[in-house]
Amino acid sequence: MTGRSSFHFFEDVWDVVKLIPAGKVTSYGAIASYLGSKQSSRMVGFAMNASHTRKDSIPAHRVVNRNGLLTGKHHFGEPDLMQKKLESEGILVKNDQIVDFSNHFWDPMIELSL
DNA sequence: AAGGTGACAGTTT
């Protein structure tokens, strides 16, 4: 490694997001932490924004902030589309917040560490 | 080419 920062942060983020099972959700910070840059949670959100430019279907609706709040719902075309998708997977959302968030939380650091 | 932006999170004042 001669200082070559070939970090495809976005691709790594998308790869993790695609591994999130239906009915589960995770946070930006959890993904960033899994990638080794827990302070880069903002980039994870930005990667979600860029996910629209990808041909691959990124389940961005399974990624919320650490409060379980659907902060990115505004980027799904329709404001309620994110909530609909989550509810369609069995996740109950109330007032833009995931009910029983910790019960549906999927930590890549743990699940992918096996 | 350089600067500003962004769907967060943690720390400090």
Place this chain on the structure above:
DNA sequence: TAAACTGCCACCT
């Protein structure tokens, strides 16, 4: 206690 600042790194103009 709550509010504000900083860190982080790729993408867009």
